[in-house]
Amino acid sequence: MSQLPDTLTPVDRMEQETVEESLDFLQATIPWGRLHSCKRFLDSVDLIGESFTFGRSETCTVVITSNQFQRRVVNISKLHFSIERSVEDNLVYITDLSKNGTFVNKIQLGKGSRRILKNDDRIAVSVPDDYIYIYMSRGSDGTNDFLHQDLIDKYAHIRLLGRGACGEVRLVRERNSLAYYAIKKILIGPSNTSQMHKINHPSKINNEINILRTLSHGCVINMNDIIQTQSEVYLVLEYMAGGELSNRIRSLDEDGAKFFFFQILLAVQYLHSKGIVHRDLKPENILLLDDRPETLLKISDFGLSKITSNNDMVTMCGTLRYVAPEVIYNVFREYGEYGKEVDVWSLGVILFYMLSKEYPFCSDDLSILRNQIKSASYHMTSDTWRSISSEAKNLIKKMLILHPKKRITIEEIFHDPWIKNDHGVQHRVQTLLEQEGFENPMNFLLQEPPEKKFRFNSYSSASSSSSNSDCTLVCSSGSFGSAGTVVC
Structure with missing residues (x-):
């Protein structure tokens, strides 16, 4: 006899198994829905077990005969429709199996098509408004307190994806198309000026909405729908089942890092061409479509993004580890403002991390971390860097140059040898984009940028460290959150 825990005897184990079997049996006999009959010749049906079927076949749960439907029975297929509850998402689906039509709320599904049922849905066969059943949910219709009433009719809630201080994100499925989406619910904060630094300030929420409405690119998240109330905003975004890039970085070699970094470049180049500076680029804000290796x-x-036609940004924002020096030190700004060069710096930090699995600027002491950034003090001396190509290291140095105007631009990065000479990576990315319906996604690469000369040493991208000693911090020490996010 196999060993049991000291607190569990053979008799206890038998009693436990009996209880579990009883619970399984009880669960299998509890209805997960009910079809309320709209016809006198049809009985109402409790939905129990895996599925329900309706039609003329004797194998159906409800068998229709000529005595019931009289002359119209010829319009009823042997298997007309089925209803089943999914064990994967706990939603209830109706499937049209007929030639003459199954209708939900007067809308024909089409043979082989499914949709998600919700409470009070009307089901008809052959004739759109001649209802035979009303579906009554027992908690499996995808409704949830999270969803606004205007969204419940269109989307079915599945599960929580993430939660933050100002809202949460949940996975939903569109009832008709069965497409998956992520709904981001944001609680709108106070509109007073003193709360401008909060990410749920109305101005920041409206900024994100306005930007998402203008974007259409294979490497930028797409907004499908929006609902706004006085206290909440619901953004219906495409669902990225692969999760955050940050979860994939540890397994990447240099080729894999380049494959994903090239896509990030395409996205940022597109944003900059639209006059948009992201200002908070980091692996946690970059999502993967699915779990495929590529x-x-x-x-x-x-x-935190900004729409700008000029370098007119002066506010401090972003996650400190990825923030450019000119964002937190005005000595590096031109006329007190900064521009899209801040995204290039963030890309340099991201690429550094993708290749080495280390951060170039890293300290639990925020004052030390700020000093590292203002002096561009980083090192490529760990054993990891021995296997990294010199081309990749040189590109990082060009992106992490201290002074914005001497920093490499997005257009120049595309023509850097590490990127330009790898036609294999470009082809693999282009193939993926074209499969998503984006034609000629890299035509802009045909234009050569003007040549720029870069100066840096082996350990730091700062071209002149002596000029940094007089830098003045323009943000108080309390302006950084515990996670190193600039909130002033």
Whole structure:
């Protein structure tokens, strides 16, 4: 006899198994829905077990005969429709199996098509408004307190994806198309000026909405729908089942890092061409389409982004580890403002991390971390860097140059040898984008940028460290959250 825990005797084990079997039996006999009959010749049906079928076949749960439907029975298929509850998402689906039509709320499904049922849905066969059943849910219709009433009719809630201080994100499925989406619910904060630094300030929420409405690119998250109330905003975004790029980085070699970094470049180049500076680029804001080793990624989270035609940004924002020096030190700004160069710096930090699995600027002491950034003090001396190509290291140095105007531009990065000479990576990314319906996604690469000369040493990208000693911090020490996010 196998060993049991000291607190569990053979008799206890038998009693436990009996209880579990009883619970399984009880669960199998509890209805997960009910079809309320609209016809006198049809009985109402409790939905128990895996599925329900309706039609003329004797194998159906409800068998229709000529005595019931009289002359119209010829319009009823042997298997007309089925209803089943999914064990994967706990939603209830109706499937049209007929030639003459199954209708839900007067809308024909079409043979072989499914949709998600919700409470009070009307079901008809052959004739759109001649209802035979009303579906009554027992908790499996995808409704949830999270969803606004205007969204419940269109989307079915599945599960929580993430939660933050100002809202949460949940996975839903569109009832008709069965497409998956992520709904981001944001609680709207106070509109007073003193709360401008909060990510749920109305101005930041409206900024994200306005940006998402203008974007259409294979490497940028797409907004499908929006509902706004006085207290909440619901953004219906495409669902990225692969999760955050940050969860994939540890397994990447240099080729894999380049494959994903090239897509990030495409997204940022597109944003900059639209006059949009993201200002909070980091692996946590970059999402993967699915779990395939090579898949599309998309940049998301535009709450801190800025639409600008000039370098007119002066506010401090972003996650400190990825923030450019000119964002937190005005000595590096031109006329007190900064521009899209801040995204290039963030890309340099991201690429550094993707290749080495280390951060170039890293300290639990925020004052030390700020000093590292203002002096561009980083090192490529760990054993990891021995296997990294010199081309990749040189590109990082060009992106992490201290002074914005001397930093490499997005257009120049595309023509850097590490990127330009790898036609294999470009082809793999282009193939993925074209499969998503984006034609000629890299035509802009045909234009050569003007040549720029870069100066840096082996350990730091700062071209002149002596000029940094007089830098003045323009943000108080309390302006950084515990996670190193600039909130002033």
